[in-house]
């Protein structure tokens with residue numbers, strides 16, 4: 001395999017990172033097949049907490065860098081770059097820990113990875129060739145997070161608002177917003193910005209043609 005490219009998509013929680021990355025991935029897979037593109041999520045690298053009780057797990061600050069096993073993500077990105085497959089962890093937001101099963105991710109020429117704190121860690125930044133920051137207004141992120149967490153992540157309105165005020169919003173200003181300086185591209189209006197999606201797709205097509 002020739003030189004591969006790792007594209008990181010960062011930004012606030014519910015800014016549209018996952019929708020943006022999966023739309024780029026799915027539209028290109030439909031066009032070109034899935035052999036040469038892989039997709040990963042930083043959330044899969046939240047630390048395993050199976051040794052803790054559920055009551056202990058809900059005390060974790062999931063917006064602080066210490067909640068993630070970034071060393072494993074760096075290791076997996078290096079393996080993918082070297083042409084080796086990885087076993088990506090699977091994470092449960094309902095159980096607040098990893099599942100026993102992993103997902104096989106095949107080495108690929110272009111690797112997409114999305115997550116809130118990707119651009120905050122120098123070890124990770126060193127692995128990225130192209131960096132994108134989703135610059136969605138924070139009030140829009142909050143509205144989308146409330147809806148998503150109630151519908152998909154088994155949360156109550158009280159728990160979402162308490163977590164937002166205590167950890168999500170402070171971590172945005174302490175860690176995520178300052179990391180925007182490391183982005184090559186800043187995307188406004190969330191995960192349905194089709195012009196930005198088309199620009200990244202065009203870049204990937206060019207890389208795959210080299």
Ligand SMILES: Nc1ncnc2c1ncn2[C@@H]1O[C@H](COP(=O)(O)OP(=O)(O)O)[C@@H](O)[C@H]1O
Pocket residue numbers: 011012013014015016017018019020144145148189190191192193
């Ligand atoms: N531009 C948009 N318009 C409408 N809904 C959006 C837009 N971007 C994202 N969403 C929705 O907002 C929610 C959060 O987006 P998601 O991609 O999961 O965010 P993130 O991965 O950054 O946490 C999802 O339900 C998604 O479908």
Ligand SMILES: Nc1ccn([C@@H]2O[C@H](COP(=O)(O)O)[C@@H](O)[C@H]2O)c(=O)n1
Pocket residue numbers: 012013014017018043046062063092093094095096097115116168
């Ligand atoms: N057990 C967990 C783990 C993470 N979170 C929240 O998820 C957010 C990051 O994921 P996004 O898809 O929203 O980018 C982060 O802000 C954590 O607060 C959680 O609530 N519970």
